[in-house]
Amino acid sequence: MPQFEQVSVFGSLIFWSLLSFAILFFLLKKFAFPPILEALEEREKKIRKDIEDSEKLKEDAQTIKKDLEETLKAAHGKAETIVQLAQDEAKKFQEKNLQETEAKVRQVQKDAEQEIQSSRDKLLQEMRSYTAALTIASTEKFLKKALGDEDKKRLVEESIEQVIQELEKRQRN
Amino acid sequence: MESPLHHFEVHTIIPIHIGGLDLSINNAVVAMWVGLAIIAGSFMLVVNRGVSPIPGKLQSVLEISLEFIRSMVYEFIGEDEGKKYVPFIASLFLFILACNLIGLVPGSYTITSQVVVTGAFATGIFIMTLVIGFCKHGMHFLGILVPPGVPKIMIPLMIPIEIISMLARPISLAVRLFANMTAGHTVLAVLFGLALTSPAWVSWMPFGFTIIINGLEIAIAFIQAYIFTTLTCVYIGDVIKLH
Numbered sequence: 001m002p003q004f005e006q007v008s009v010f011g012s013l014i015f016w017s018l019l020s021f022a023i024l025f026f027l028l029k030k031f032a033f034p035p036i037l038e039a040l041e042e043r044e045k046k047i048r049k050d051i052e053d054s055e056k057l058k059e060d061a062q063t064i065k066k067d068l069e070e071t072l073k074a075a076h077g078k079a080e081t082i083v084q085l086a087q088d089e090a091k092k093f094q095e096k097n098l099q100e101t102e103a104k105v106r107q108v109q110k111d112a113e114q115e116i117q118s119s120r121d122k123l124l125q126e127m128r129s130y131t132a133a134l135t136i137a138s139t140e141k142f143l144k145k146a147l148g149d150e151d152k153k154r155l156v157e158e159s160i161e162q163v164i165q166e167l168e169k170r171q172r173n
Numbered sequence: 174m175e176s177p178l179h180h181f182e183v184h185t186i187i188p189i190h191i192g193g194l195d196l197s198i199n200n201a202v203v204a205m206w207v208g209l210a211i212i213a214g215s216f217m218l219v220v221n222r223g224v225s226p227i228p229g230k231l232q233s234v235l236e237i238s239l240e241f242i243r244s245m246v247y248e249f250i251g252e253d254e255g256k257k258y259v260p261f262i263a264s265l266f267l268f269i270l271a272c273n274l275i276g277l278v279p280g281s282y283t284i285t286s287q288v289v290v291t292g293a294f295a296t297g298i299f300i301m302t303l304v305i306g307f308c309k310h311g312m313h314f315l316g317i318l319v320p321p322g323v324p325k326i327m328i329p330l331m332i333p334i335e336i337i338s339m340l341a342r343p344i345s346l347a348v349r350l351f352a353n354m355t356a357g358h359t360v361l362a363v364l365f366g367l368a369l370t371s372p373a374w375v376s377w378m379p380f381g382f383t384i385i386i387n388g389l390e391i392a393i394a395f396i397q398a399y400i401f402t403t404l405t406c407v408y409i410g411d412v413i414k415l416h
Contacts, residue, residue, distance in 0.1 A: 006183050012196050016202040024267070033260050042226070043226065
């Protein structure tokens with residue numbers, strides 16, 4: 001194999017390869033690697049910071065969301081209480097109104113009944129007195145004589161006339 | 174038919190002799206320089222344009238490769254200790270990758286198919302790990318030769334085994350890269366030789382295989398560069414952490 005046979009070039013190969021590597025290493029280490037590695041690290045830091053920031057923002061957003069949800073829940077609770085109170089109030093008001101109306105109706109009914117009763121009593125009273133007067137008058141006539149048809153008719157009419165006069169007299173009084 | 178190992182021969186282009194030492198510039202060195210120039214040029218282009226927070230295509234590729242190497246270093250050495258080794262490991266990876274890939278260009282040369290080159294790098298890394306170990310732990314570094322939990326009676330047996338294991342590391346590192354590169358190129362040369370010498374009605378088959386193996390060689394170029402640098406990280410991590 002030439003790699004083992006060409007002994008004369010060994011020194012040259014070793015020397016130039018090591019020297020070339022040393023120069024490459026120097027050039028890259030001095031000029032090329034620092035800015036690129038720095039850029040890499042800066043980007044890495046920036047990405048890490050951005051991720052941390054976004055995580056923090058996410059946490060903040062979650063906290064705000066949680067707070068909002070709690071506030072919303074509390075508001076819902078309050079609204080429900082207010083609605084319940086309003087409903088209770090309305091129910092009470094309605095019941096009170098109903099009771100008052102019922103009381104009024106009962107009162108009106110009672111008054112009407114009383115008025116009807118008094119009118120009836122009055123009417124009955126009047127009827128009783130008319131009937132008595134009529135009966136008295138009829139009996140008087142009957143007792144005086146036996147009457148013919150013409151007389152009867154006349155007597156009745158007289159009696160009625162008498163009753164009417166009596167009534168008118170009373171009304172005038 | 175030409176030997177499939179013929180293209181591993183090194184030809185001197187500019188002869189240089191200093192104090193009896195042959196430091197001639199040859200085709201392998203020139204091919205390596207072309208590869209390194211592409212790598213260095215790409216980085217310099219990006220840096221000269223200004224590293225943008227929103228990277229372009231080339232910057233993205235370089236950033237991805239650097240990020241990949243950096244995460245590898247952090248994984249095996251640790252973030253705190255590994256930071257200072259990132260430039261070295263990245264340069265090593267890019268150097269080997271450039272040498273591996275440039276060798277796939279027809280007429281070029283793969284310097285990593287030279288065992289002396291891979292051996293020089295592996296030895297250099299081995300010595301570097303020893304220096305790091307002694308600098309970091311002093312004489313306690315020798316404790317690396319005694320795995321934890323070994324009974325005291327086994328220590329005299331374990332120390333030679335551990336020494337052999339340590340010495341085998343650079344050898345395996347060097348031979349792995351050299352053998353993979355040599356084998357791949359030899360297979361390619363054999364297949365291409367077959368395609369050229371066989372009759373037209375059958376030559377399409379080895380030629381087709383050449384294309385497939387060439388694709389495979391590109392993957393191997395990346396894999397071998399990755400393995401070499403990963404093992405370097407593992408060795409450095411071992412001497413830093415001491416088991």
